[in-house]
Amino acid sequence: xxxxxxxxxxxxxxxxxxxxxxxxxxxxxxxxxxxxxxxxxxxxxxxxxxxxxxxxxxxxxxxxxxxxxxxxxxxxxxxxxxxxxxxxxxxxxxxxxxxxxxxxxxxxxxxxxxxxxxxxxxxxxxxxxxxxxxxxxxxxxxxxxxxxxxxxxxxxxxxxxxxxxxxxxxxxxxxxxxxxxxxxxxxxxxxxxxxxxxxxxxxxxxxxxxxxxxxxxxxxxxxxxxxxxxxxxxxxxxxxxxxxxxxxxxxxxxxxxxxxxxxxxxxxxxxxxxxxxxxxxxxxxxxxxxxxxxxxxxxxxxxxxxxxxxxxxxxxxxxxxxxxxxxxxxxxxxxxxxxxxxxxxxxxxxxxxxxxxxxxxxxxxxxxxxxxxxxxxxxxxxxxxxxxxxxxxxxxxxxxxxxxxxxxxxxxxxxxxxxxxxxxxxxxxxxxxxxxxxxxxxxxxxxxxxxxxxxxxxxxxxxxxxxxxxxxxxxxxxxxxxxxxxxxxxxxxxxxxxxxxxxxxxxxxxxxxxxxxxxxxxxxxxxxxxxxxxxxxxxxxxxxxxxxxxxxxxxxx
Numbered sequence: 001x002x003x004x005x006x007x008x009x010x011x012x013x014x015x016x017x018x019x020x021x022x023x024x025x026x027x028x029x030x031x032x033x034x035x036x037x038x039x040x041x042x043x044x045x046x047x048x049x050x051x052x053x054x055x056x057x058x059x060x061x062x063x064x065x066x067x068x069x070x071x072x073x074x075x076x077x078x079x080x081x082x083x084x085x086x087x088x089x090x091x092x093x094x095x096x097x098x099x100x101x102x103x104x105x106x107x108x109x110x111x112x113x114x115x116x117x118x119x120x121x122x123x124x125x126x127x128x129x130x131x132x133x134x135x136x137x138x139x140x141x142x143x144x145x146x147x148x149x150x151x152x153x154x155x156x157x158x159x160x161x162x163x164x165x166x167x168x169x170x171x172x173x174x175x176x177x178x179x180x181x182x183x184x185x186x187x188x189x190x191x192x193x194x195x196x197x198x199x200x201x202x203x204x205x206x207x208x209x210x211x212x213x214x215x216x217x218x219x220x221x222x223x224x225x226x227x228x229x230x231x232x233x234x235x236x237x238x239x240x241x242x243x244x245x246x247x248x249x250x251x252x253x254x255x256x257x258x259x260x261x262x263x264x265x266x267x268x269x270x271x272x273x274x275x276x277x278x279x280x281x282x283x284x285x286x287x288x289x290x291x292x293x294x295x296x297x298x299x300x301x302x303x304x305x306x307x308x309x310x311x312x313x314x315x316x317x318x319x320x321x322x323x324x325x326x327x328x329x330x331x332x333x334x335x336x337x338x339x340x341x342x343x344x345x346x347x348x349x350x351x352x353x354x355x356x357x358x359x360x361x362x363x364x365x366x367x368x369x370x371x372x373x374x375x376x377x378x379x380x381x382x383x384x385x386x387x388x389x390x391x392x393x394x395x396x397x398x399x400x401x402x403x404x405x406x407x408x409x410x411x412x413x414x415x416x417x418x419x420x421x422x423x424x425x426x427x428x429x430x431x432x433x434x435x436x437x438x439x440x441x442x443x444x445x446x447x448x449x450x451x452x453x454x455x456x457x458x459x460x461x462x463x464x465x466x467x468x469x470x471x472x473x474x475x476x477x478x479x480x481x482x483x484x485x486x487x488x489x490x491x492x493x494x495x496x497x498x499x500x501x502x503x504x505x506x507x508x509x510x511x512x513x514x515x516x517x518x519x520x521x522x523x524x525x526x527x528x529x530x531x532x533x534x535x536x537x538x539x540x541x542x543x544x545x546x547x548x549x550x551x552x553x554x555x556x557x
Contacts, residue, residue: 034372038439043367043375046115046435046524047279051205054280058208059287062277065214066270066356067297068222069349070152070324073305075298077321079259083246086306090299092256096263097298101291103271103497106422108287111275114435115524118273118361119368122417123438124516125424125504126460129451134417135365141269141410142362146387149354151397153196154189156350159324159343161188163336180398193388196351200380204360205280214352217345222304225323225342229311258490265411265493267294271418273361359383409471412489415496416463420456423501428508434522444515455507463500467492 019027033042054062079089110121118138122131161168173182181189199210247255278287305321312320312329320326324346327339363379374382387393425431437443447453470489473479488495 029373031372031375033375036372039371039441040439041367041371041375043364044117044120044371045439047205049525051203052115052280052282053205054208054277054286055282056286056289058211059281060289060293061215062208062211062356063290063293064297065211065218065349065352067294067301068215068218069301069353070156070322070346071149071353072298072301073222073308073323074321075263075302076306077309078262080243080306082255082259083252084255084259085243085245088245088256089259089306090302092259093263093302094295094299096260097267097295098291099260100264100267100271101294103418103422104267104274104294105288105291106426107271107418108274108278108281108290109284109431110421110425110433111278112281112284112287113431113521113523114433115279116435116438117276117279117364117368119364120438121275121421123445124429124433125420125453126456127447127451127453128441128443128445130453130457132369135368137413138269138272138417139362139365139369141414142273142358142365143383143387144391145269146354146358146362146383147391147393148397149350149358150192150196150384150388151189151393153192153347153350153354154185155322155324156343156347157192157195158185158188159328160340160347161191162328163330163340163343166331166336179394181394185394189388189394192347193384195347196354197381197384199351199355200359200384201377204277204376207355207360210348210352211356214345214348218349219300221342221345222301224338225326226304226307228338229307229315233311233314254487254490261411261490261492261494265409265414268411268414268418268493269361270357272414272421273364276361276364277356355380358387362387409474409492412464412467412471412492412496415493416460416500419463419497419499419501420459420504422497423459423504424456424508427501427505428512429516429518432518432521434518435524436522447513447516453513455504455511455513458507459500459504462503463496466499467496 031041035041075093076086076089079092080086084092111117114121119131119135122134125131126134158168168184171184171187173184175181175183175186202210245252274287281287305323308323308326309319309321312318312326316329324343327342330336330339359380360376362383363374363376366374366379366382367376425433434444437445440446441451467489469481470485470487470492473481473486474489
């Protein structure tokens with residue numbers, strides 16, 4: 001138990017009194033690995049060597065599994081609806097995911113080298129306490145999108161139930177219209193929640209096997225659906241397949257940039273929190289493959305989506321960008337069997353996407369905010385309950401499109417965060433951090449008595465404030481802004497990330513925080529395990545560093 005809890009318990013014993021009910025509850029809820037002095041626990045500490053089990057092929061599988069999902073099929077939908085051809089939409093997706101891949105690889109080095117997550121990394125650039133604001137912002141995004149993706153998971157289960165029991169389509173609705181959900185879907189949603197709940201209990205270093213399975217099965221399903229569509233109807237006469245880009249000149253350029261920004265924005269959360277995964281890397285370069293795998297898989301699944309949409313237009317007279325809507329049309333005996341397997345593997349895919357992109361990330365944030373009581377497992381369960389039930393995603397999807405637009409535009413804040421993180425690591429501190437000082441609330445990364453790096457504060461506002469006027473019309477269409485303001489918003493991620501990166505570097509260049517500048521990096525292994533800090537360890541630093549370091553030592557010995 002934590003030292004603070006033990007001292008309270010011992011004080012009560014000395015006085016001859018029993019601990020209060022609340023004290024007993026606190027004692028039971030506290031993590032055994034919690035360290036009150038460092039505000040950390042085993043999940044927040046640097047990952048020990050025996051848990052660094054992710055190799056290059058694991059990251060290949062991870063990104064394949066992340067792109068191949070029902071939502072991935074819809075990549076080209078919004079782009080084609082505003083006038084781009086499927087070819088231009090495909091190019092937009094490839095460029096967007098290639099740029100995102102570069103940011104992910106660069107930011108992921110922090111995790112693979114220091115084996116820390118984003119929540120700890122942020123302290124180096126934003127300051128010990130100001131980083132909590134960045135963490136909270138990222139956590140809110142994760143919980144929100146967890147709920148939206150849980151809704152898609154419910155749709156997968158509903159398609160499975162349609163395939164097994166055709167009569168399920170006729171289940172009578174007993175819920176009021178104001179609920180924005182019917183009995184049929186609520187049943188599927190509850191089943192999905194019960195299925196996914198135990199998956200949150202799998203430790204992160206072992207979760208890689210879920211992505212391996214998913215990366216094999218979901219592409220097979222994608223190729224199977226595409227093959228069936230082409231074999232059944234061909235694609236030569238559909239207007240969707242032959243659609244040309246209807247835009248020209250500057251209108252085409254700005255529409256393309258807006259689509260590029262939207263595509264990058266959909267990955268902006270992972271670009272920030274990728275150290276949550278790369279901290280489990282077996283070596284520094286294991287995740288570099290991301291920059292190639294991400295755009296390649298994005299292009300393939302987008303092409304699948306165009307083929308499915310084109311085929312559904314011919315077969316059913318409606319364009320289905322969602323593959324689940326397509327397989328729901330398969331009502332023959334053989335068709336239902338195929339629909340079951342497709343929906344089942346899409347379900348695995350959706351579970352993997354939601355855990356990777358949202359659940360683990362938000363759980364890491366909760367772990368950092370409440371390290372005495374919340375580890376990654378507990379954090380994931382909290383996220384699951386909040387995202388699936390407190391958020392009521394069916395209400396948001398049915399009645400709050402402006403709120404969805406707001407959350408989709410959240411990258412105007414995440415872009416500057418990514419820019420500052422990269423600028424700090426590569427240009428300001430030259431990749432040299434003291435990993436143990438990141439856990440010291442009174443250490444060099446506190447910056448001042450408020451625990452805030454004012455340089456990051458200023459750069460953050462430089463990155464997002466000019467974008468705000470262009471962001472407002474996306475939430476409230478009745479508000480009009482000049483074309484120049486909208487065009488700046490279309491450049492949102494580039495401006496936000498770039499301006500924050502540059503302004504942060506210049507501020508640190510002219511007003512450096514000299515106390516944080518190091519001659520060499522202090523890594524979790526070399527300085528604690530390899531004898532460079534042997535004298536300090538002899539003086540009892542093991543107790544200060546916590547359970548994870550002791551665990552690492554045992555592994556080495």
